[in-house]
Amino acid sequence: MKWFSIVISFLLLTPSFGNETCSRVATINYQQVLVDAGANKKGEGLRFYLEKDPVSKDLLDKYQQKNKPTLFSAASSTVGSFLILGGLLQASKISGDQNSEALMYSGSLLIALSYLTSKTLQYNNEKILQEAVDQYNKRNSPRIYFSPYKDNNGGSGAAFGLQQEF
Secondary structure, eight states, X not given: OHHHHHHHHHHHHSOOOHHHHHTOEEEETTEEEEOOSSSSSTTGGGHHHHTTSHHHHHHHHHHHHHTSOOHHXXXXXXXXXXXXXXXXXXXXXXXXXXXXXXXXXXXXXHHHHHHHHHHHHHHHHHHHHHXXXXXXXXXXXXXXXXXXXXXXXXXXXXXXXXXXXX
């Protein structure tokens, strides 16, 4: 039960990165352009410029397609939540303490694995958006100054992820 409380407190204390996604900006002609039109339309703010180059447009479409939520992520998070709920409901009974802890641990592990997998895939997909901007900048003007790996202050961000093709 001690490990379960540590995992839950870690998940609750992990910062949300939703604000970063919605506030990404690119500089075009000394003007700030909002890159993301929302969680479902990542990179849509650059479409007006990237449509001028067919390679960049194809890469942007690929980037947006790969950023859609997957059935695996939704299913594993739902199953993990049900496992935790089942463990909590079974914990109220006198017998089966070991069984309820196993349910809660496996549910927590499944949710954490789903979260890490989706974040790793999103991080790797940012390479596609960077390639789209690079391809546009090679053949067109005005230049787009944007890096998905930098924060708003211009400093480099840090990330941890596994690179694996599925």
